[in-house]
Amino acid sequence: MRGFSTNAIHAGQEPDPTTGAVITPLHLSSTFAQDGVGVTRAGDYEYARSANPTRTALQECLAALEGGRQARAFGSGMGASDVLLRVLVRPGDHLVIPHDAYGGTFRLVDKVLAPWGVEYTPVDLADIDALRAALRPTTRVVWCETPTNPLLGIADIAAVADVTRQAGARLVVDNTFASPYLQQPLALGADVVLHSTTKYIGGHSDAVGGALVTSDDELVEQLTFTQNAVGSVPGPFDNWLTLRGAKTLAVRMDRHCDNAERVAEMLVRHPAVARVLYPGLPDDPGHEVAAKQMRRFGGMVSIILAGGREAALRMCAATEVFTLAESLGGVESLIEHPGQMTHMSVAGSALEVPDSLVRLSVGIEDVEDLIEDLRTALDRATV
Numbered sequence: 604m605r606g607f608s609t610n611a612i613h614a615g616q617e618p619d620p621t622t623g624a625v626i627t628p629l630h631l632s633s634t635f636a637q638d639g640v641g642v643t644r645a646g647d648y649e650y651a652r653s654a655n656p657t658r659t660a661l662q663e664c665l666a667a668l669e670g671g672r673q674a675r676a677f678g679s680g681m682g683a684s685d686v687l688l689r690v691l692v693r694p695g696d697h698l699v700i701p702h703d704a705y706g707g708t709f710r711l712v713d714k715v716l717a718p719w720g721v722e723y724t725p726v727d728l729a730d731i732d733a734l735r736a737a738l739r740p741t742t743r744v745v746w747c748e749t750p751t752n753p754l755l756g757i758a759d760i761a762a763v764a765d766v767t768r769q770a771g772a773r774l775v776v777d778n779t780f781a782s783p784y785l786q787q788p789l790a791l792g793a794d795v796v797l798h799s800t801t802k803y804i805g806g807h808s809d810a811v812g813g814a815l816v817t818s819d820d821e822l823v824e825q826l827t828f829t830q831n832a833v834g835s836v837p838g839p840f841d842n843w844l845t846l847r848g849a850k851t852l853a854v855r856m857d858r859h860c861d862n863a864e865r866v867a868e869m870l871v872r873h874p875a876v877a878r879v880l881y882p883g884l885p886d887d888p889g890h891e892v893a894a895k896q897m898r899r900f901g902g903m904v905s906i907i908l909a910g911g912r913e914a915a916l917r918m919c920a921a922t923e924v925f926t927l928a929e930s931l932g933g934v935e936s937l938i939e940h941p942g943q944m945t946h947m948s949v950a951g952s953a954l955e956v957p958d959s960l961v962r963l964s965v966g967i968e969d970v971e972d973l974i975e976d977l978r979t980a981l982d983r984a985t986v
Contacts, residue, residue, distance in 0.1 A: 607668065607784060608853045615663025616846070629843045630656045653831050657842045662814075664849055665804070668783040669796050671816040673823045675830060676842060680779065680799025681707050682835040683813030685715075687795060689833070690825045691744050691773055694720030698744040699737050702727045702954060705752040705777070706946035709954055712746075725953050728758035729889065731766060738770045745770075747793075748777040749786075750893070753905050753941040753962040755880040757889025760896055764792025779803070779932070784856045785898045794819060800845045802932030803902075806855055810844035812837045855934065858967040859902030865970045866963065866977065867904050875914065875981040877959070880905040903931060904963045905941075912958035914984045915940055919961060921980035924972050931964035936973055938963055 605613070616627050635648040648654050658676050665674040677683040688711070692698060700712055702725040712723050724737045728747055738745075745767040749758040760776060767774040775795045776788035782803040788796050798804055800812040815826060830836065837845075860883075867881040882893035883900030893900055908914040918938075919927050925938040929945050939945060942958045949955050965973065 605667075610667040611664065611852050612850050614667035615660040627657060627660045627843065627846055630839055651839070652834055652836055655836075655839050655842065657839045657846070658837065661842045661846045661849075664846060665783075665798070665800075665814050666816055668849065668852070669778075669789055669816040670783075670787050671789050671796065672818040672820065674814055674816040675823065675826050676800070676837050676845075677813035677815070677830065677835050678837045678841075679811050680797065680801060680813035681711060683797055683799075683815050684708060684711055686826060686829050686833065686835050687775065687797065687815055688712075688716060688721075688744070690822070690829050691775075692716065692721050693743075695722075695741060696743045697722045697724070697739045697741040698746060699724050699726050699728075699734065699742060700746045701725065701748050701751050701756070701758070703751045703754040703756055703956070704746070704748060704949075704954060706941075706948040706954075708746065708748075708777070709952070710948040713952070714948075727756070728763055729756055729892075731759070731762050734763060734766055738766070738772070742770055742772045744773050744775055746775050746777070747788075748780070749896075750780045750882055750889070750901060750903065752780060752903075753946060753956060753960060755780075755882055755887075755889070755903060755905055757882050757887075757893045759892045760786075760788050760791040760793060768792070780901055780903055781897060782852060782856055782901075782932075784853050785860075785901060786896060789816065789818060791896060795822070801930065803856065803859075804849050804852060804932075805845045806848040806852065806933060807844070808930065808933035808935065810841040810848070812841050812845050855967060856902070857899070859965060860899040862967065862970045862973060863902045863904050863965040864900070866965050866973055869974050869978065870904065870906055873978065873981050875909055875918075875985045876906050877909040878907040880907070902965045904965055906961050906963070907957060908959045908961060908984065910959070910985055912942075915959050915961050916943075918980045918984035921983040922976050923979075924968060924976040925963065925980075931962075933964070934967050936964060936966035936968060
């Protein structure tokens with residue numbers, strides 16, 4: 604069996620048989636010649652909404668990285684989420700979501716699916732008894748993030764999978780924060796893995812995409828049909844950029860983790876910080892479970908500012924190396940205020956995040972520069 608980095612560089616990416624090019628070609632064609640009516644050539648390509656050779660290469664790579672049989676690439680992580688939920692739930696069904704789910708996921712469930720007749724319950728998935736209590740005869744999906752966005756909560760995937768399976772439901776794990784390098788949920792019992800490939804897999808903040816990976820062949824057929832029917836597909840150049848980014852995922856993630864660990868250690872000691880949320884800290888509530896199911900603890904760090912909302916806003920405005928921007932997982936470090944940026948959609952709900960919360964996507968720059976930038980910004984935030 605090949606190692607992770609070997610798969611990242613080679614899976615689905617054999618040299619081009621025509622030219623010998625070692626980099627997967629960028630196939631921009633919207634349609635493909637047929638040798639007769641209904642007689643397609645190798646790969647069964649006919650129209651780019653249905654399939655594209657560059658997309659096929661990315662999908663084969665992603666499946667290998669997550670240890671699944673098949674993957675499907677989408678135009679965004681939310682596009683992947685939408686198609687998956689269209690397949691798995693119907694009006695009258697129930698799903699469980701994390702009590703601190705990503706704001707975009709909550710918006711999709713609360714504002715799109717709920718009016719359609721789908722019911723949902725937010726649950727702290729670190730509490731297995733709470734999960735059991737939330738399950739209903741109509742529960743079709745348990746939607747898990749671990750680590751969660753933005754509070755870095757950790758759920759025991761194997762334990763959640765066991766309870767979900769007993770209830771006859773499907774377990775979906777959003778693995779965006781961990782990436783397949785740090786965590787492989789299918790091996791722990793998940794039915795489907797979701798990624799916003801915009802983040803760590805792409806890794807360079809230059810391509811938007813999403814992916815679903817599973818070993819359930821019947822589910823893949825349903826996903827493929829629905830994706831084609833609704834047109835939730837990525838463009839070939841985004842596929843190509845994401846595939847290029849995936850080649851260096853392992854080395855980038857190790858650097859992200861190295862830097863995040865150092866940043867978290869500094870933040871714990873800073874008087875302006877009331878709490879550091881990072882599963883790599885020994886006293887973090889999720890540390891033990893994360894150490895069991897993850898290779899390392901990731902590049903995301905969140906903090907609660909002792910000075911409240913105004914201190915959080917001042918800090919976000921004061922960094923120079925950390926760029927104030929939404930998204931995460933790129934080589935550059937980003938800082939944001941979730942309450943007024945990525946998680947505005949949960950304001951006023953049970954999932955509302957603290958207004959003193961700041962989320963950091965720790966990049967791969969020189970760590971001493973990152974630490975100094977944050978220390979200076981925190982000092983300015985307390986003035």
